[in-house]
Amino acid sequence: MKQSSYRDQLKLVVAGHVDHGKSTLIGRLLHETGSLPDGKVEELRRISEKRGMPLEWSFVLDAFQAERDQAITIDTTWIWLRTGHRDTVIIDAPGHREFLKNMISGAANADAGLLVVDALEGVKEQTRRHAYLLKLLGINQVVVAINKIDLVDNLEAKFRELEADVRAYLKGFGIEPTAVVPISAREGDNLTALSARTPWYSGPTLLETFSSLNVEAPASERPLRIVVQDVYKFDERRIVAGKVTSGSAQVGDTLMFSPHDRIAKIARIEPLDHLNSSDRISAGESVGIVLDEQIFVERGNVASHFANPPVLSNVFRGKLFWLGDKPLRAGATLKLRAGTLETQATVRAIESLLDLESLEHRRGNVVTRNDLATVRLSTSSILPVADGHDDKVLGRFVLLDGFDTVGGGLIDLKGIPDQRSNPAIKAANIKKVDLLVNRSEREIRHGHKGAVIWLTGLSGAGKSTLAVRTERALFEAGWQTYVLDGDNLRHGLNSDLGFSADDRSENIRRIGEVASLFASAGLIVLTAFISPYQRDRSRARSASADSFHEIYVKASLEACESRDAKGLYRRARAGEIKEFTGVSAPYEAPQAPELVIDTEQADVERCVHDLAEYIRKVCSR
Amino acid sequence: MDYLSRLEHETVFILREAFARVKPMAMLWSIGKDSTALLWMIRKCFFGHVPFPMIQLDTEMELPEVYEFRDHIAKEWDLDFRAELCPPESEMDPTLPPASRAAARKTAGLKALIERDNYRGIVLGIRRDEQSMRAKERVFSPRARDGVWDFRNQPPEFWDIYKMDLPEGCHLRIHPLLHWTELDIWRYTLRERIPIVPLYLARDGWRYRSLGEKNITTPIRSEASSIEEIIAELEQTRTPERAGRTMDHDSEDSFERLRASGYM
Numbered sequence: 001m002k003q004s005s006y007r008d009q010l011k012l013v014v015a016g017h018v019d020h021g022k023s024t025l026i027g028r029l030l031h032e033t034g035s036l037p038d039g040k041v042e043e044l045r046r047i048s049e050k051r052g053m054p055l056e057w058s059f060v061l062d063a064f065q066a067e068r069d070q071a072i073t074i075d076t077t078w079i080w081l082r083t084g085h086r087d088t089v090i091i092d093a094p095g096h097r098e099f100l101k102n103m104i105s106g107a108a109n110a111d112a113g114l115l116v117v118d119a120l121e122g123v124k125e126q127t128r129r130h131a132y133l134l135k136l137l138g139i140n141q142v143v144v145a146i147n148k149i150d151l152v153d154n155l156e157a158k159f160r161e162l163e164a165d166v167r168a169y170l171k172g173f174g175i176e177p178t179a180v181v182p183i184s185a186r187e188g189d190n191l192t193a194l195s196a197r198t199p200w201y202s203g204p205t206l207l208e209t210f211s212s213l214n215v216e217a218p219a220s221e222r223p224l225r226i227v228v229q230d231v232y233k234f235d236e237r238r239i240v241a242g243k244v245t246s247g248s249a250q251v252g253d254t255l256m257f258s259p260h261d262r263i264a265k266i267a268r269i270e271p272l273d274h275l276n277s278s279d280r281i282s283a284g285e286s287v288g289i290v291l292d293e294q295i296f297v298e299r300g301n302v303a304s305h306f307a308n309p310p311v312l313s314n315v316f317r318g319k320l321f322w323l324g325d326k327p328l329r330a331g332a333t334l335k336l337r338a339g340t341l342e343t344q345a346t347v348r349a350i351e352s353l354l355d356l357e358s359l360e361h362r363r364g365n366v367v368t369r370n371d372l373a374t375v376r377l378s379t380s381s382i383l384p385v386a387d388g389h390d391d392k393v394l395g396r397f398v399l400l401d402g403f404d405t406v407g408g409g410l411i412d413l414k415g416i417p418d419q420r421s422n423p424a425i426k427a428a429n430i431k432k433v434d435l436l437v438n439r440s441e442r443e444i445r446h447g448h449k450g451a452v453i454w455l456t457g458l459s460g461a462g463k464s465t466l467a468v469r470t471e472r473a474l475f476e477a478g479w480q481t482y483v484l485d486g487d488n489l490r491h492g493l494n495s496d497l498g499f500s501a502d503d504r505s506e507n508i509r510r511i512g513e514v515a516s517l518f519a520s521a522g523l524i525v526l527t528a529f530i531s532p533y534q535r536d537r538s539r540a541r542s543a544s545a546d547s548f549h550e551i552y553v554k555a556s557l558e559a560c561e562s563r564d565a566k567g568l569y570r571r572a573r574a575g576e577i578k579e580f581t582g583v584s585a586p587y588e589a590p591q592a593p594e595l596v597i598d599t600e601q602a603d604v605e606r607c608v609h610d611l612a613e614y615i616r617k618v619c620s621r
Numbered sequence: 622m623d624y625l626s627r628l629e630h631e632t633v634f635i636l637r638e639a640f641a642r643v644k645p646m647a648m649l650w651s652i653g654k655d656s657t658a659l660l661w662m663i664r665k666c667f668f669g670h671v672p673f674p675m676i677q678l679d680t681e682m683e684l685p686e687v688y689e690f691r692d693h694i695a696k697e698w699d700l701d702f703r704a705e706l707c708p709p710e711s712e713m714d715p716t717l718p719p720a721s722r723a724a725a726r727k728t729a730g731l732k733a734l735i736e737r738d739n740y741r742g743i744v745l746g747i748r749r750d751e752q753s754m755r756a757k758e759r760v761f762s763p764r765a766r767d768g769v770w771d772f773r774n775q776p777p778e779f780w781d782i783y784k785m786d787l788p789e790g791c792h793l794r795i796h797p798l799l800h801w802t803e804l805d806i807w808r809y810t811l812r813e814r815i816p817i818v819p820l821y822l823a824r825d826g827w828r829y830r831s832l833g834e835k836n837i838t839t840p841i842r843s844e845a846s847s848i849e850e851i852i853a854e855l856e857q858t859r860t861p862e863r864a865g866r867t868m869d870h871d872s873e874d875s876f877e878r879l880r881a882s883g884y885m
Contacts, residue, residue, distance in 0.1 A: 008624050009624070034859065036859070037859050037860060037861040038859045038860055038861075039860075039861070040861075060753075075757040075772065075775055076757065077753070077756045077757050078749045078750075078756045078800075079756065080750050080802055087802075101777045104777050104778070104779055105759065105775070105777050105778040105779075108779065108780055109780060109781075218622065218627075229634070229637040229638060229641055230637055230640065230641045232667065232668065234667060234668065234669075234670040234672065235669075235670075237668070239668060241637055242637075243630075243634050270668055272629075272633070272665035272666070272668075273665050273813075282622075284622050284627060284630055285622065285630050286630045286631075286633035286634050286637065286666070288668055299641055323777055335786075337782050338782070339782075340638070340641075392780075396779070396780055396782070397782075398779045398782040400786060402786075403786045403787050403788055404776070405776050405777050405778075405779065405784050408777070408779035408780075408782070
């Protein structure tokens with residue numbers, strides 16, 4: 001079969017002061033490049049006449065009747081231009097209203113910017129603001145068009161002066177324009193051919209400058225990052241689905257999944273179709289990976305190579321574009337999304353503000369709509385992050401307030417330490433010994449699978465009673481079981497731990513790891529700990545992957561308090577026990593437990609029966 | 622990676638984002654070249670599976686070749702296919718121009734479907750280069766309870782971190798092909814050998830460039846009897862894609878009225 005030729009495309013965002021002729025330029029470029037369909041010019045003429053005005057090129061861009069009638073452009077538009085060896089997609093972000101929102105929506109991923117400046121008026125505030133925003137959004141290639149040269153006397157001198165002005169201004173924040181071109185959008189000067197009006201200008205034409213701009217290539221030379229979107233089990237395959245945002249990898253490579261540092265090898269690259277199977281993946285590709293081990297991986301994880309993982313942190317600075325209707329103050333807690341993960345973020349401090357109108361940095365406590373602010377954020381879980389200038393995925397975040405997207409920005413990691421814990425790094429150097437007895441052999445001998453049955457709930461909810469009685473029932477039926485509780489761990493393995501927040505968290509981490517070992521040995525291990533924090537339970541889950549079962553032992557605080565077998569609630573209420581879960585410390589109920597046992601609704605026999613039945617079901621071979 | 626693959630990988634990313642977060646979800650399959658190419662990418666995206674329903678908003682006015690193709694593909698690709706019969710023309714707004722009423726019927730059919738089955742996401746094969754209003758669309762575009770598109774106040778779309786949260790009763794229109802052009806779709810259809818309704822290919826000097834209801838869609842003069850020839854023809858043409866669709870020429874604002882009220 002003959003392979004069809006294909007064309008690349010360059011995304012070019014147009015910016016500039018509101019009356020400096022952006023829309024006329026785009027309309028004219030469409031016309032000059034033969035990109036307008038037949039009949040379009042007639043349609044424009046008809047629509048213009050209907051409104052009693054001369055041919056108005058900007059109507060090419062204004063799609064809505066409301067836009068044409070009120071001469072305001074409402075939202076960002078994409079326009080395809082047929083240019084030279086590749087197409088140019090013009091992204092027109094209307095300037096006078098909601099410019100920040102319009103620039104961000106679609107235009108933030110542009111390859112280059114075209115800044116239009118009126119030769120009569122020169123650089124205006126909006127020109128400055130737009131140029132600065134291009135820079136902040138990471139658009140470093142800029143072409144400047146000095147427009148309306150047909151209206152200027154003593155043109156050459158005026159152009160030289162303006163060119164020097166613009167160059168000096170752009171240089172102030174590190175942009176060297178690719179070209180500064182004198183044009184008239186209305187008359188067509190220097191768009192596709194050099195104009196007789198500017199004999200002193202030797203080129204390039206505006207269109208020629210477009211072909212000298214570079215299309216951003218996927219970051220395949222950077223360290224490997226794969227953002228996990230999902231894990232698919234449509235059939236017998238378990239496929240980790242995600243996007244390679246930078247770097248490359250091949251079958252056999254060892255991947256580390258942040259933030260939990262689970263490790264497995266790429267066993268197979270699942271091809272999108274069977275005609276194009278490959279042993280390699282690289283930046284820009286949406287991929288499916290089959291791992292050699294059934295480790296726990298979920299949406300939001302980021303895979304890297306072992307030697308070059310992303311920084312982990314739950315605090316960082318954000319350069320924030322704020323679009324919320326409500327002002328933002330320190331202390332606000334919002335939903336944060338970065339890559340494919342989601343967590344809660346709290347604004348710890350507002351460090352500085354940039355007023356987009358005046359481009360002045362100032363101190364302040366309140367961020368209002370369309371402000372750019374530098375803020376310090378902390379998140380409720382540890383995230384893989386990167387500096388916004390290095391990594392276009394891990395370095396970016398979005399904030400939501402309820403259902404509304406209220407802001408987004410770039411991460412600044414200057415002065416932020418990597419919180420990746422040393423054990424994980426050390427583990428990287430430990431060579432795994434291959435056992436001669438594998439897990440499935442153990443399971444065959446025991447007649448059932450190993451599992452971690454993780455009971456969580458308030459003190460007095462009935463976790464321990466349920467654990468020991470369910471174990472008894474299973475044991476009598478011939479199952480291999482064990483119960484982990486405070487008594488058999490606090491006195492030995494965890495005797496070095498106290499009751500500080502960190503120590504409690506470490507206590508749960510160790511229990512998770514020990515439980516995982518028991519499960520690997522083929523046993524059904526029941527754990528009975530309050531384990532009030534979701535992140536601790538998630539970490540325990542990640543230690544045991546698919547054999548982890550979170551069981552919510554549910555009872556209301558009132559019920560637990562009235563049971564108060566050990567008199568703990570009474571002492572907590574009296575202030576004798578500090579940070580007692582449910583009384584003076586929070587309990588985060590599981591959001592998606594595998595099973596809920598409600599000990600208020602059913603008696604002990606019923607609860608034991610239900611849990612034992614569940615275990616029989618999930619652990620049968 | 623070549624240009625078409627880059628477009629394809631971006632589409633797959635969008636589909637996976639939607640599938641992970643927006644439930645329940647369905648796709649409107651018009652049986653045309655765009656949504657069939659999108660369906661093809663869904664099968665690749667989910668490794669041979671099509672994990673949500675494919676719905677045709679059926680006016681019972683499509684050309685017979687379209688129904689034939691639909692039934693063949695639905696069976697061959699083992700789709701969860703559902704034809705959703707649209708309310709009759711007599712129930713439509715009589716102030717709409719006649720050629721726009723089929724679109725109004727589909728809009729009403731879609732509204733009924735979403736209300737009945739509580740879909741939170743509707744995947745559509747629209748492209749920005751098709752029509753100037755579509756050029757202003759978001760990839761994830763929220764719709765209010767009544768299906769209305771509030772184009773004056775669209776939410777910001779930051780990079781490819783898409784808006785996927787929305788209140789009860791509202792839904793998202795998901796547009797994974799927004800960044801493709803008509804030529805891209807044909808080049809991809811050729812490369813991937815995706816089956817198409819044969820009406821797109823010229824017979825006796827006529828072919829359909831865009832497929833709509835049989836009473837309001839006309840074929841164009843063309844000798845392009847293969848996809849290669851269609852591509853060559855489109856590289857030269859300056860006639861808009863939907864020129865054969867009567868509804869687009871009814872009046873300046875009929876498309877806008879339809880779209881704001883929930884048309885695709």
